[in-house]
Amino acid sequence: LTLPCFTTPPHQAPPPTRPVRSGPVPAPEVSRTRTTTATRARMAGSRPPRAAASGETSFLPLINTAPKHRRRSTALALSGLLLLVLLIGLPAAPAVAANMTEVCVKAAVGHPDTLGDCPFSQRVLLTLEEKKVPYQMKLIDVSNKPDWFLKINPEGKVPVYNGGDGKWIADSDVITQVIEEKYPTPSLVTPPEYASVGSKIFSTFVTFLKSKDASDGSEKALVDELQALEEHLKAHGPYINGANISAVDLSLAPKLYHLQVALEHFKGWKVPETLTSVHAYTEALFSRESFVKTKATKENLIAGWAPKVNPPMVSPM
Numbered sequence: 598l599t600l601p602c603f604t605t606p607p608h609q610a611p612p613p614t615r616p617v618r619s620g621p622v623p624a625p626e627v628s629r630t631r632t633t634t635a636t637r638a639r640m641a642g643s644r645p646p647r648a649a650a651s652g653e654t655s656f657l658p659l660i661n662t663a664p665k666h667r668r669r670s671t672a673l674a675l676s677g678l679l680l681l682v683l684l685i686g687l688p689a690a691p692a693v694a695a696n697m698t699e700v701c702v703k704a705a706v707g708h709p710d711t712l713g714d715c716p717f718s719q720r721v722l723l724t725l726e727e728k729k730v731p732y733q734m735k736l737i738d739v740s741n742k743p744d745w746f747l748k749i750n751p752e753g754k755v756p757v758y759n760g761g762d763g764k765w766i767a768d769s770d771v772i773t774q775v776i777e778e779k780y781p782t783p784s785l786v787t788p789p790e791y792a793s794v795g796s797k798i799f800s801t802f803v804t805f806l807k808s809k810d811a812s813d814g815s816e817k818a819l820v821d822e823l824q825a826l827e828e829h830l831k832a833h834g835p836y837i838n839g840a841n842i843s844a845v846d847l848s849l850a851p852k853l854y855h856l857q858v859a860l861e862h863f864k865g866w867k868v869p870e871t872l873t874s875v876h877a878y879t880e881a882l883f884s885r886e887s888f889v890k891t892k893a894t895k896e897n898l899i900a901g902w903a904p905k906v907n908p909p910m911v912s913p914m
Contacts, residue, residue, distance in 0.1 A: 716851030
């Protein structure tokens with residue numbers, strides 16, 4: 598970068614330099630026809646330029662002795678140079694704060710910037726919310742997975758979790774167990790004897806949802822599973838493990854939400870009114886702050902199930 602103040606115009610001789618004197622400095626001569634630099638500075642209400650300390654370089658005398666238009670362009674050039682130095686010297690902001698928990702979850706179909714409908718992703722988010730663990734959520738468009746995501750998770754499945762140590766973990770069962778061990782308070786541990794309550798509801802729901810045969814028994818299989826949940830809640834409710842919510846509830850909640858929304862939309866089917874404990878249970882789950890914050894919208898949930906319920910026709914070659 599060449600600055601105007603660093604070269605002497607060809608029509609001007611370089612300003613003479615005064616030898617450094619020891620002892621008292623004589624008073625400056627005042628000329629009636631010429632105003633010195635110090636006088637001009639006093640007239641402008643500012644102090645005269647000060648000599649640079651030993652070992653330092655000062656551009657101020659060069660700027661003040663240059664013509665006015667050159668002083669202006671020099672000042673602009675120095676300002677630009679200073680800004681450039683500052684920008685180059687600033688470190689890039691990290692994408693994630695150090696030791697921050699990260700979770701990669703499914704984005705909504707057709708809306709990559711919106712939380713999607715994966716019940717297993719929501720299970721992990723629910724666990725973090727119930728334990729008040731700060732985290733950063735990364736939305737993954739599963740139809741167009743980014744390279745960085747496939748690099749950390751070659752199978753490309755969601756959810757995946759990083760507890761702040763750089764190690765990515767897949768599978769919601771494993772992830773929630775890791776979170777429980779790392780953040781034991783409040784405890785979400787479910788007693789072993791209750792851990793499998795409602796475990797077949799989701800698979801029977803999916804079978805019934807996709808079924809095109811009303812007589813295949815898929816509806817009855819789902820009702821039987823819901824009836825078993827009803828009996829357990831009557832005996833041990835309001836949650837699976839009594840008064841306190843636990844991990845099994847956080848696993849069931851998203852699945853029951855999918856069941857409720859998808860079956861009503863695609864089949865016009867609702868959970869029987871006779872299952873009063875199941876209705877009270879889902880209402881209690883769906884109204885929790887953690888659930889409201891992490892659930893997919895009904896529209897996005899329906900959009901996620903649509904291609905599974907009614908797969909697009911493939912034209913023969």
